[in-house]
Amino acid sequence: MLTAQITEPESDGYPIILPTMILPSITKTFEMLNDLRQNPTTDPALLLRYRDRQYAAEMLAVAIGKLNLFTWIDARGSVATESIQQHFSLARRPLDVLLTLCRAGGWIRTESDRHELTALGREHLVDHSPWFLGPYYAPIVDSPIAQGCLQVLQHDRPANWQASEDGNDWHASMMDEAFAKGFTDLMNCRGTAMGQVLADKTGSFLADCKHILDVGGGSGIYSSTLVAKHDHLRATVLEQAPVDRLTRDEIVRHGLQDRIDVVQGNMFTDPWPAVADCILLSNVLHDWDVPEIRTLIQKTAAALPSGGRVIIHEAFLDDDKSGPLPVAEYSVLLVNITRGKCYCPAEYGEILADSGFDVGPYQDTIADRGFITAIKR
Ligand SMILES: C[S@@+](CC[C@H](N)C(=O)[O-])C[C@H]1O[C@@H](n2cnc3c(N)ncnc32)[C@H](O)[C@@H]1O
Known part of the structure; x- marks a missing residue:
């Protein structure tokens, strides 16, 4: 990206760009690109939310138009998760996501695992209400994304949208060089600002600590921002092929x-x-179901000395799984x-405690992300 220095507006209202001013300005831009210590001054949350919420409307369309879930709950007053799961033949993991x-x-609203409609749900999502909004969602109820949502709800298998053309899920697609490059770029651009704030907030x-092991570290952007901001740190990124080659290139690009x-x-x-005396799990656990998360946290415990630290960032x-909506x-x-799916601190906290960690409180970072920490006993 090249920029030119723009001078104060002249009397005709147009700025004058002098050739001799361009070179220092270009140099400054490259310095800024490489200076991972410099945080952005604005909050990108909405720009990420538009993308992150991409499936939510279709999931709601399926709940209304394919399951008629809200009318069914309303007819029963309140229902347990297991009754919903059995009646509609839904898998546990996606049903938890839908109810959340x-x-x-x-x-x-949910109390003691029993779910009932709120006034909003009863007025607008029950098919015999005068204010029923089901037809508003009808145009998207058979879209490819909605079909994928229904498949996941019923069979617990990721659909292939956003994966490679051959129908592999995301995990298998990450073995393909071109797909892995595109997805690693996606995570890398998101990680710069998030990594900078994470580095600020984990300073104390x-x-x-001396050495971080960044498991499933992608482009290594979180290792890069952490070592850029904390001179005493080194890092090792553990990545699978072919992403590991991209990781090396990115780290060289940052001169680290x-x-x-x-x-x-x-x-x-x-x-x-x-x-390592600290292990970072950034946006890794949320790709997996609970048995794989237990395995990764047990491996985390095994790789650390007593007093070793862990940061889970995502x-x-x-x-209570009632939000945040984004x-x-x-x-x-x-x-x-x-x-996987998104989890709450209590869910990870329980697994961490079972694996021999003392668990710290949750802290926000930026753009709906945050982290929890734990120390090995
Ligand atoms: C969602 S990305 C997160 C990347 C980075 N930590 C971040 O926060 O942006 C998950 C990463 O885990 C890596 N991964 C998935 N399965 C893996 C495995 N079995 N061994 C090593 N890395 C794996 C993927 O290649 C991917 O880069």
């Missing part, structure tokens, strides 16, 4: 190859490098393209 979306949207937690190395490996089946639900919407995207 419904609570966050304010259409149902990392004060006594002397402080960050990259190890190629499968985080589930290969041993993790025993180098988009978190509130512990995260509930993002969870619909994740349940459709990965084997």
Whole structure:
């Protein structure tokens, strides 16, 4: 990206760009691109939300137009999750995501695992109400994304939208070089500002740490922002092929190859490098279901010394799973393209505690993301 320096407006209202001013300005732009210590001054949350909420309307359309879920709940007054699951033959993971979306949207409320409609849900989502809005969603109820939502709800299998053309899910698609490049770029651009804020907010937690292991680190952007802001840190990124090659290129682009190395490996089946006193799991656990999360957290515990630290960074639900709405919407995207969904701090906290960690409080970072920390006992 090249920019030219723009001078103060002249009397005719147009700025004058002098050739001699262009070179220092270009240099400044490249310096800014490489200076990972410089945070943006604005909040990109809405720009990310438009993209992150992409599946939510279709999931609601399916709940109204294919299941008639709200009319069914209303006829029963209140229902348990298991009754919904059995009656509609739905899988546990996507049903949890759908119910979270419904609570966050304010259409149902849940107490002791029993769900009932709110006034908003009863007036606008029940098919015999005079204010029923079902027909408003009819045009999208058979769209490819809606069909994918229905498939996930019924079969718990990610649909293939946003994966490669051959119908692989996201995980299999990441083995393809071209797909992996596009998706790693996507995560990298999102990670710059998020990584900078994460680095700011974890400063005191990392004060006594020396080496971070960034598991499933993608482009390595979080390692890069952490070491850029904290001079005492080094990092190792553990990534699978072919992403690991992209990771190396990105780290060289930032000039951080002397402080960050990259190890190629499968985080589930290969041993993790025993180098770290802190492990970062950024946007990794939310790609997986609970058994895989338990495995990754147990491997985290095994790779750390006593007193070792862990940071889980991603988009978190509130512990009662009634919001925040942007995260509930993002969870619909994740349940459709990965084997995971968004979780709350309490869910990870329980697994961390079982695996020998003392768990710290949740903290926000930027754009609906945040992190929890834990220290190995
Ligand atoms: C959603 S991305 C997160 C990337 C980065 N940590 C971030 O926060 O942007 C998940 C990453 O996990 C990596 N991954 C998935 N399965 C893996 C495996 N079995 N072993 C190593 N890495 C894996 C993917 O290649 C991908 O880069």
